[in-house]
């Protein structure tokens with residue numbers, strides 16, 4: 001653990017105060033505060049303190065919250081910049097973390113969530129890939145506006161991933177017509193997934209987001225066992241049936257000892273365009289109650305929103321447009337990344353030190 005002496009040679013009470021404050025900051029994204037080793041430098045330029053923070057998770061836009069917190073605590077002139085450096089615990093080739101996005105049943109918005117989370121993680125500072133493992137109903141090509149596009153071959157054995165909005169992506173939908181994929185049986189689907197994963201030149205990635213096929217049957221179980229994943233996220237809607245199936249998803253991942261990073265409740269509510277009132281169309285609190293019952297974090301409650309559907313259908317980048325509803329995905333991506341860091345740190349027994357020095 002570094003001491004505060006790494007930042008400056010002469011004592012500056014204000015700098016000491018900044019570090020103390022950053023250490024004691026707490027939020028869902030920073031449950032252990034800003035650790036000393038994440039503070040890369042603090043420089044005083046005229047009367048302004050310029051702070052560079054290098055985070056082991058993707059949360060660039062937390063810079064505003066940290067600045068506001070320091071301002072509230074009487075550190076008047078401060079500018080924070082955040083860089084991302086996710087620890088290199090390669091799980092597969094040059095991929096640091098494989099994250100599965102799953103759902104107990106179809107149509108709950110799993111693929112939409114997977115795409116927007118991948119884009120949000122990228123915007124927040126990570127290098128991200130997206131693998132469409134929904135072999136029977138690949139929707140990533142359409143969600144990224146890549147229908148009818150085909151990947152190029154790198155050599156006899158390897159394909160270059162398709163690139164869109166800064167993501168490296170691969171889908172069976174780029175390779176065969178959808179109707180051909182739907183007739184595959186279980187083992188063929190699982191083999192196709194293996195090929196897509198192994199025979200794509202992913203390059204160096206912080207996260208590979210995998211859009212899993214919906215359901216909790218044998219195919220999903222076999223696929224999960226074959227993927228060297230760090231964790232899974234389960235997407236559900238608030239209806240009782242969807243929640244019951246999400247519960248089966250939790251049980252499936254428990255069976256193969258894959259940590260669940262969290263639950264996302266999609267289509268949680270609808271904001272009335274006229275009065276702004278929140279309407280829980282499909283019922284309230286189902287996701288939070290399920291999460292609490294199983295001791296898994298609820299990462300987000302995403303509203304039913306016309307812009308989400310429209311931008312998805314057009315294959316546009318919803319996140320880059322900076323519209324209000326995109327904030328749900330951005331916050332969810334930060335939380336996912338932070339939770340995954342903590343889970344991995346705990347699993348590899350990396351020392352997490354609580355300190356106020």
Ligand SMILES: Nc1ncnc2c1ncn2[C@@H]1O[C@H](COP(=O)(O)OP(=O)(O)OP(=O)(O)O)[C@@H](O)[C@H]1O
Pocket residue numbers: 103105106107108109110111112113134137139214266267302303304305306308309310312313
């Ligand atoms: N929060 C949302 N608000 C509005 N529309 C949404 C939202 N989430 C998803 N949708 C829409 O719901 C439909 C189904 O979404 P999506 O294809 O992502 O579901 P899925 O769970 O991946 O389905 P499948 O299991 O069949 O692959 C799409 O038309 C999508 O645009």
